[in-house]
Amino acid sequence: MLGSPPPGPARPGFWRSPLRGPWLTSVFGSILLVGVTVLFVTGLLSYAAYNPDLAPGNDQTPNKGLLGFYLFSWPTSPYWLYRLTQGVHVTLGVVLIPVLLAKLWSVIPKLFSWPPLRSPSHALERLSLLLLVGGALFEFVTGVLNIQLHYIFPGSFYTLHFYGAWVFIGAFVVHVAFRIPTMARALRSRSWRTELRVPTARTEPEPPDATGLVTPDPAPPTMSRRGALGMVGAGSLALLVVTAGQSIGGSLRKTALLAPHGQQPHTGPNGFQINKTAADVGIRAQDIGPQWRLVVRGAGQEKTFTREQVLALPQHTAALPIACVEGWSTDDQLWTGVRLSDLAALVGLRHSPPGVFVESAQRGGAFSSTHLRDNQVRDLRSLLAVRVNGAVLSMDHGYPARVIVPANPGVHNTKWVTRLTFGGPQ
Numbered sequence: 001m002l003g004s005p006p007p008g009p010a011r012p013g014f015w016r017s018p019l020r021g022p023w024l025t026s027v028f029g030s031i032l033l034v035g036v037t038v039l040f041v042t043g044l045l046s047y048a049a050y051n052p053d054l055a056p057g058n059d060q061t062p063n064k065g066l067l068g069f070y071l072f073s074w075p076t077s078p079y080w081l082y083r084l085t086q087g088v089h090v091t092l093g094v095v096l097i098p099v100l101l102a103k104l105w106s107v108i109p110k111l112f113s114w115p116p117l118r119s120p121s122h123a124l125e126r127l128s129l130l131l132l133v134g135g136a137l138f139e140f141v142t143g144v145l146n147i148q149l150h151y152i153f154p155g156s157f158y159t160l161h162f163y164g165a166w167v168f169i170g171a172f173v174v175h176v177a178f179r180i181p182t183m184a185r186a187l188r189s190r191s192w193r194t195e196l197r198v199p200t201a202r203t204e205p206e207p208p209d210a211t212g213l214v215t216p217d218p219a220p221p222t223m224s225r226r227g228a229l230g231m232v233g234a235g236s237l238a239l240l241v242v243t244a245g246q247s248i249g250g251s252l253r254k255t256a257l258l259a260p261h262g263q264q265p266h267t268g269p270n271g272f273q274i275n276k277t278a279a280d281v282g283i284r285a286q287d288i289g290p291q292w293r294l295v296v297r298g299a300g301q302e303k304t305f306t307r308e309q310v311l312a313l314p315q316h317t318a319a320l321p322i323a324c325v326e327g328w329s330t331d332d333q334l335w336t337g338v339r340l341s342d343l344a345a346l347v348g349l350r351h352s353p354p355g356v357f358v359e360s361a362q363r364g365g366a367f368s369s370t371h372l373r374d375n376q377v378r379d380l381r382s383l384l385a386v387r388v389n390g391a392v393l394s395m396d397h398g399y400p401a402r403v404i405v406p407a408n409p410g411v412h413n414t415k416w417v418t419r420l421t422f423g424g425p426q
Ligand SMILES: Nc1nc2c(c(=O)[nH]1)N[C@H]1C(S)=C(S)[C@@H](COP(=O)(O)O)O[C@H]1N2
Pocket: 272, 273, 274, 275, 276, 281, 322, 323, 324, 325, 360, 361, 362, 366, 367, 368, 369, 396, 397, 398, 409, 410, 411, 412, 413, 414, 415, 416
């Protein structure tokens, strides 16, 4: 009854490119195998770096259950750790887009295989492919939206990208487990060196095999496999060139054409990337003017400081970058201010201070408050900064005072700080 497919893409002769076949698919597949693994690991690290188990403030995935099994205290050394892991995560994600598209192109006839459901196990396999392809597209699309449109969905991006990653990686592991023998066989079936010498005119389909990727009715070649690989490689390389500079920094920053925050916005001591300006988040002049106070609480004590009193406390300097989840980061900036551990000591927490809950003058909304862990408070480079590169903090960088902690995701370096509660909210 379902014997012959309807006219259209389910017919064996519909897809006619002579390039499609297990070898080409396996080349793209093996790149994705390595790439997706690195994306997944750096993604898990990014999640850990958020300290998502510091409830209630940081915890945007309270129902994560077992998925948070591996969480650990994100370290503060090396101070560039998050800059590296998140730079790799975002840059690699962008660079893999052409490979992902090429891989999907190479297997597209399978999406239309006929009959659509042959048996229960075939149904299961197709369901897993749906999760695999859907999961991959979902993760890449949400990731790109986040880095380009700059948190169009601050709370939900995090949750969607996190759960989406687990669905995707589940389907990915099943897929790899089933296909790795085929992949290994296909990669051995022809030599790279020979293949890369074949011009378009001599490009022939791979021999038909059980994978069903090879067309039974090849059209004349319009491109060699070398050409196809070159095109995908050039696409990836172009994306690398226009994104990597936003995290590598230095003079390469100028090449980061795709980076919304990647190029140098201003000059002078405060001339580095700004995530959200004071105006963006509704900081008013009176919030940070002469009426501004810093309230520090802990161990049953509470102290209030004017800006002059904060400036009169012992000042320390640390060279630290801002590294955003979006993948961009600044070069090291020289921050000066009061150590978080010194502030804890002022409210009676002299030895082994606990974590701190940080609140800003921003009235609600994303990133207006943060929890930091005890290891972050205890690092002597962790500051409530009042100056950067020798100048007073600009309004957009968090005047009068902001948090800066080594290896901390940018989002936890709260600007326009008004209150520090050591030991968490009470
Ligand atoms: N109060 C407040 N602090 C904030 C933010 C914010 O929106 N509000 N943005 C955070 C994010 S996401 C980043 S990456 C850094 C960026 O700091 P910068 O704008 O000084 O570069 O500030 C963080 N601190």
